[in-house]
Amino acid sequence: MHIPDGYLDLSIAGLFFLLSLVVIVLSFFKAGKELQEKRAPLVGMVASAIFAAQMLNWPIVGGTSAHFVGGAFAGIILGPYAGSIAMASVLIIQALVFGDGGITALGANLWNMAVVDVFVGYYIYKLLERRGVFLSSAIAGWLGITLAAVFAGLEIGISSSFQYSIGVTVPVMGFWHAVLGIIEGIITGGLITYITDSRPEIIYTRSKVVS
Amino acid sequence: MMGSKRFWIALGVLIILTPLFAYLAEIVGYSEPLENVAEMLGVEDDQEYTGILPDYTVPGLDMASGTLVSAVVGTALTLGFALGVAKLASLRKNPGDKGQ
Numbered sequence: 445m446h447i448p449d450g451y452l453d454l455s456i457a458g459l460f461f462l463l464s465l466v467v468i469v470l471s472f473f474k475a476g477k478e479l480q481e482k483r484a485p486l487v488g489m490v491a492s493a494i495f496a497a498q499m500l501n502w503p504i505v506g507g508t509s510a511h512f513v514g515g516a517f518a519g520i521i522l523g524p525y526a527g528s529i530a531m532a533s534v535l536i537i538q539a540l541v542f543g544d545g546g547i548t549a550l551g552a553n554l555w556n557m558a559v560v561d562v563f564v565g566y567y568i569y570k571l572l573e574r575r576g577v578f579l580s581s582a583i584a585g586w587l588g589i590t591l592a593a594v595f596a597g598l599e600i601g602i603s604s605s606f607q608y609s610i611g612v613t614v615p616v617m618g619f620w621h622a623v624l625g626i627i628e629g630i631i632t633g634g635l636i637t638y639i640t641d642s643r644p645e646i647i648y649t650r651s652k653v654v655s
Numbered sequence: 656m657m658g659s660k661r662f663w664i665a666l667g668v669l670i671i672l673t674p675l676f677a678y679l680a681e682i683v684g685y686s687e688p689l690e691n692v693a694e695m696l697g698v699e700d701d702q703e704y705t706g707i708l709p710d711y712t713v714p715g716l717d718m719a720s721g722t723l724v725s726a727v728v729g730t731a732l733t734l735g736f737a738l739g740v741a742k743l744a745s746l747r748k749n750p751g752d753k754g755q
Contacts, residue, residue, distance in 0.1 A: 445687065449700060449701055449703070450698075450699065450700040450701030450702060451693065451698060451700060472740070472744050472747075473744070473747070475741070475744045475745075476744040476747050479741050479745035480745045483741075484738060484741035484744075485738060485741075488733075488734045488735070488737045488738030488741065489659075489662060490737075491733045491737035492730045492731070492734035492737070493662070493665070493666055493669065494733075495730050495733040496670050496729075499669075499673045499676065499677075499725075499726055499729070500669065500676040501676055501680045503679055503680065503685045504685070507686075508685055508686070508691065509680060509683070509685035509687055510687060526741065526744075529737065529740055529744065530737050530741075533733055533736045533737035533740060534737075536736065537732050537733045537736055538729075540706065541706050541707050541728070541729060541732060542706045542707075542708050542711050542725065542729060543702065543704060543705040543706030544706070544710065544711070546700070546702050593688070596689060600692070600693075600698075605698050606693075606698055607696065612692065612695070613692055613696075616688060616691070616692045617688055617689065617692060620688035621688060
């Protein structure tokens with residue numbers, strides 16, 4: 445899902461840099477109050493675990509591989525603002541240190557995985573929370589990653605290198621990640637259920653931060 | 656919270672698994688949907704910047720060791736970076752309170 449350099453027109457790359465910057469800067473300020481509740485270490489812990497988990501590429505039938513992305517997971521544990529900061533940290537380190545995701549494409553990658561996946565994941569979870577922790581977090585993980593992929597498809601599909609083949613890129617990205625996203629959903633659901641059972645105060649909606 | 660032993664053990668397990676998954680990835684040679692759709696449309700990336708540890712390898716080290724070192728370095732850097740930004744955010748909100 446990490447877009448490399450050369451896929452996006454610079455105007456598209458620039459637009460998404462701007463959009464991501466606005467949301468992440470806003471998140472930085474919004475997260476400030478919540479993080480005073482000694483939750484700052486949790487942001488580091490969630491980000492580092494997501495970085496390590498993203499290094500595990502699962503080979504899937506049909507010649508396709510995928511890895512856990514974790515945006516919804518971060519959003520559910522940390523809330524959308526701190527979750528977005530955690531995901532942005534992962535993506536910045538990946539791009540700068542490991543060349544995973546392009547420098548010019550960083551804005552788009554941030555938008556897909558540190559904004560869309562996190563915010564969609566968090567709000568879907570919050571909306572469905574009463575229907576059960578596993579179900580709500582699994583759907584959040586699945587829908588978060590699927591919509592992130594649809595955005596990735598949009599970004600490349602409106603770029604000239606992809607000959608504006610938006611009619612191909614969006615369905616292909618959306619379909620494959622909707623299928624692969626089932627695994628993301630199951631992992632997200634399993635982890636959130638485990639944490640809710642053992643340390644419920646860690647989960648954003650159950651912490652003192654949200655009352 | 657940082658004292659959560661189960662968390663650090665789980666993180667260690669993820670890191671130790673990275674060379675195995677890197678081998679698996681190389682054996683099967685599968686690629687992600689994004690790469691597949693790019694190939695379908697004949698698009699190639701033109702990424703010049705490859706990072707300090709290109710694609711999770713360490714120049715001069717074999718794949719398994721390079722992946723393991725990348726995992727340790729990357730995880731530590733991400734932990735430090737995210738923690739730093741989060742601390743900064745909490746300090747900014749109320750400068751009188753040191754965020755503790």
